[in-house]
Amino acid sequence: MKKPIILFVASIFLLFNKVYAQDKFTLEQCVSYALEHNLNIKQAKYTQAISEVNYSQSKLNLAPTVNANISQYNNFGRSVNQVTYAYSNNTTNNLNYGAGANWEIFGGLQRLNQLKQTKFTLMADQTYVEKIKQDVSLNVVNQFLLTMFGEEQVNNLTNQLKVSQEQLAIAKKKADVGTITEADYLQFKAQVANDETNLTSAQNQLEIASLELKQLLNLEPQQTFGIIRPSDAAMVEASKSAYEAVYVYNEALKINPSIKVAEYQSLASERAVSVAKGAFYPSLNLSANVGSYYSWNYYLPVDPANPNGPDYRPTFKDQYNTFLGKSINLSLNIPIFNGLQSRNSVKKAKISYENTKASEVLAKNQLNKTIAQSVADLKAAEKKYASAQISFESLKKAYEFSQKRFDVGLINSLDLNIAKTNYSKAESEALQAKYDMVFKSKVIDYYLGKPLTL
Template sequence: MKINKYNSFVFALLFGLALSTQAQTKQWTLEECVRYALDNNITIKLSELDVKNSVIDKRGALGNYLPAVNANASHSWNIGLNQNITTGLLENQTTQYSSIGASVGVDIYKGLQNQNTYRRAKLSIVASKYQLLKMQEDISLNVANAFLEILFNKENLKVKKEQLAIDEKRFKRSEEMVNAGTIPRGDLFDLKATVATDQQAIIVAENSLLISKLSLAQLLQLKEFADFDVTDNTNVQDENNIMAQNPTDIYNKAKETRTELKLAETNLEIAQKNVSIAKGAYQPTLSAFYNFNTRASYSDIITGSTLNTANPTNQIGFVEGTNQSVLQNNYSPVLGNAAPILDQFDNNKGQSFGVQLSIPIFNGFSTRNNVERNKVSLEKSKIDLEQKSLDLQRNVYTAFTDAKGALNAYESSTITLEARQQSYNYAKEKYDVGLMNSFDFTQAQTLLTNAQSDVIRAKYDYMFKIKILEFYFGIPIVPIIKN
């Protein structure tokens, strides 16, 4: 009995601990959010399907090298007035025929179009993988931005609540001072309005935090996001010392690693292959073919002949001069069953083979127009690559300048906050001894609150600008597996 009670107690304890653990809300780290988004985001899944389509296209391009083999079989019934293939006469009858065949065709030369199509297909796989990688990088940045937005809203809400707590204490203390006749009742009304304003600010901050959590949860494709939360990692530091780098060095590194530049280069190669494929239509094509066929009939066949007893002779002419009739025996065919089907298939075999040369002479300018159209696409790809290079250079220098400016703004706002804090402490001392009125003290408090908000905003702006700069330097938030 004691053992049973002990087991029951242990079971209840473990069960309670399990419930307590499940009740705790999981807090996601930035790395976990990014990794989950990379594994579950719908846009990325669509891009992965594009990669699979490219692989299928490559398989199809490889198939152009292989011969085309086809087989056919048919069985037909002819009912009504048809020619009897045995007697040659038209008769109302039902006949059946069977036929089978096979054909093989292979391209010997096609203006190198098959080769260039296969090379283009391989480049398309590379391009689709780069497109997938770019999508993953964009999603990672979006997740990082949404994650930092939650942290910003969390700290902002914390500041608002702390401010409300301070104002509520002031309001309670002021009530006591008003009752004691130390300060006028008008100051109490000002504080009451301030507390109400603080409460409104908290509601706005809570809504902003909820919306930012919802945005990140939707970006992660989470179905259950009512209790979604992230870790409060608020350290502001340049872990990879990216700000010590020279903008030119970052740009040179970006030219080697940035996906959008590699994608533009691959698209340029694809455009070049398209021009080569289009030009291949100017050249003659040579192909080889082989056909095999056989057939079988189910109609009766002639197996012999016999003298027609009803009409044993036929007049075939006259002897010149005597007009004597010239007669011949009149024979009637003897019909028998058709030969076995397999024997007919074996006896009626037929084959044909050869080569076919096709020389393009004039086709309504379609080939020429196709070549010119692909040349235009090639020029557009060249311009796009040049533009992507210029954009990358501008973006790198802009990102470096923005990060440097964000750091300066964060440092300046921190200094401002320290000064505002000292000013507030001094105003509070004066207010507590009755040397400052409620309005002036509220102004000092408002300036402190604004300075706190500026520090929070500058901090997370700097953190995000650092992430962007690290991206250009080839440092991802989490390692992305390249297929």
Template sequence: MFLLFNLDLHIDMFKRISLLILLFTATLANAQDGPWTLQKTIQYALENNIDIKQNVLNERLAALQLQQSKLSQLPNASINTDVGRSYGRSVDPTTNLFINQGYSFFGLNGNVDVLLFGWFQKRSTIAQNNLLNKAATADLDQLKDDVSLNVATAFLRILMTKEQITIQEGQLLYSNKQKDQTKSFVESGRSPDLDLAQMEAQVATDSSAYYTAIANYQQAILDMKAIMNFDIAAPFDVIAPQVEDLPLNEISSVNPEDVYLSAQNHFGSVKSSQLKLDAAKKGLDVNKGALYPQLSATGQFGTNYASTLKELTSANITGSQPNGDFISVNNQVVPVLTPTYDYLTRTTPFGSQFSNNFRHTYALTLSVPLFNGWNTRTAISRSKIDIASKNYALESTKLKLKQDVYKAYYDAKVSVQKYYASKKADEASERAYNYAQQRYELGLMNAVELLTTQNNSLKAKSEALSAKYDMVFKLKVIDYYLGKEIKL
């Protein structure tokens, strides 16, 4: 009796939980802008996926690197200035003589340097960064394609788990109905108590499977939200398309080699590997250019001001005085007189000093590398190794792509056949279960045989459902390699 009470309570809880799930699903559908289609889901993921956002930053960095390499062709120009006061013994910047007095100073200097010829190092660097920028774009395109496929996979998983809930719910209702029927048989003496116990055990098993299906559906929703970078707490529901309407015969007209050639032409991973190989070759040209002389033009200018530089403002003769020299006049020795002055001075004005002290220089510079510890030679050797590595990476990418394409092709063909076989098995097991149900009601079959047939039918139905979505996914993989839009 206690077991029967627990089972009845369990069934009552199941009905309540089912009602809550239905109400919750309806609330979700009304709380958002309608259910999500596959195309809408993919578009949202392409705009919000974290990995895509990170790769967008990588693409921007590559673009900045390209822009900087282009700007490096412009001349290098700089202006330096200094202002201060000197104390103690120092060199007067206006006379280049040592003085023992303090003075104020101000200087301005400029320099312009232009590379005239450097064995095309800058041009090779620009070409290398341009290729790396395109490789970053190709990597981003590949990631978007991968995310689209992952979204489609998660979308199909949601549909499958959603249908699995429906199957398990129907199975549970059937089990409850059979339990009630068996109970009446036991009470009337047509069946032993063992049959009722087995039916109650089946109800418990089907209840567990039902809640497991709900958990799988919720996990599929969480996985989809993680790919989309969607708010975990926000409602989310999908529109189930008519999967049965897919053209299943197209796979028979597709050749795997043609699929591979199509994928090789548009796959971002192959483009990126080829572009990185070409960039490595340009890097070798850059390092080779460092072996040869470089010619550059230089222009410099400068001027300065110092408070020690004075200029005369006025002068008046105030008298004379002997200067120590003598001359003979009419056979008489007469001392030589020098006039004395009274004069005023001032510090030469700032503008005058800057104008008078201005100087400029122009030069051509030829830089010839002689020896730098084999750094350039080592860089060239490393570039050659990098080219070989990038070449192997390209071959490996193509080989893996070809393997994946052929595997996807054969998997798709097998999945179609498996789908048809599982569909027939489901139909046959459904008929067998219906016959078994009728025989059980007539008392021609015991509960164990009925449950065995029922479980076989449920297994066939689940396998048919899994085969259907497995086939759909693998057909979408072929579309992915062909460069078609992934849609249902």
């Protein structure tokens, strides 16, 4: 009875996976899925989790430490009897136990500064997670657009191959009746082979783009995967925006995770200098201890008035009360000379701080440069797209005109194939220009903190 139930559940599970695997994703769904499953994001979160533990520990380091101890001593031969404090040659068995607490009242404010340092480190790691998320989102947009380009390119080349095959069939009939020469027929045949090669190359590029997108989403390469294309008109229209590099940079400076990470790292390094300087100050510690022990060799007379009478071993409680000891200690440690370790630690901390400050400046300079380049690239992409569209429309009409001239015998097959090749190339370039412009506009949206949608 169990076997049919197991098979039924397994079939439902496989059916669910199959349906899920065949789902098509919008760009927004791809980004959302990647943010949840991408391995780079998970690794960044693991680093953040470690920083959270370090921050929690640095807060607990401000509290006193309390420890208990227990040990058993078996002494053989001449040794000090812990009960009588006299030397004897007897075997003694003693159980020592106790507890102690220690609290650093003042230590050059090192622990407070370590707490602030770990806090800034945690903030840096939290911001780094956001940076990885944004980077992954932008990469998903890029691969999504490449997949869209690949699908459109494959579709266009498939249609071109179909037209070439139809022309080849017509050319075969014309060659058989002598309307066109054998050379003209071979030109059409060569064009079909060239179109097949271009289509195979485009299909391979589409497969690579799809695999890259699956990898970003942490999907299996074998999983069936499709995308939902947005409207081309809306996508192109949303990409045409006027941006000034100064405005984009000033906005990005407020929110860009890379800059925030560099700033938090600088603050953490600054606190590291304070931690190192704390070693120059005296440290004041308060400690308290309590302890007792139990001895198997400790005997007392049953009758205190008759010391020579029978002896007995006091109970654990009695020995605890008898040997109980307590202490409170206040200690002051004043550093005088430790091989210049403290001074050199401060020097290294200051160098690290200056290095992080330089890294912060470099990050801002790099951001400024990258944004200026991105804005210039977008403007160039918009112009290139407009030119590519004009070129495509013109060469498309030129090819259609050449086809009509070929049909009436005014040009040969070579001229027709040249016109077709030029038209095909212009179509591909217009397609590339469109997606290049869309992606470059998304890069600007990335720096402005806008949602990466199409």
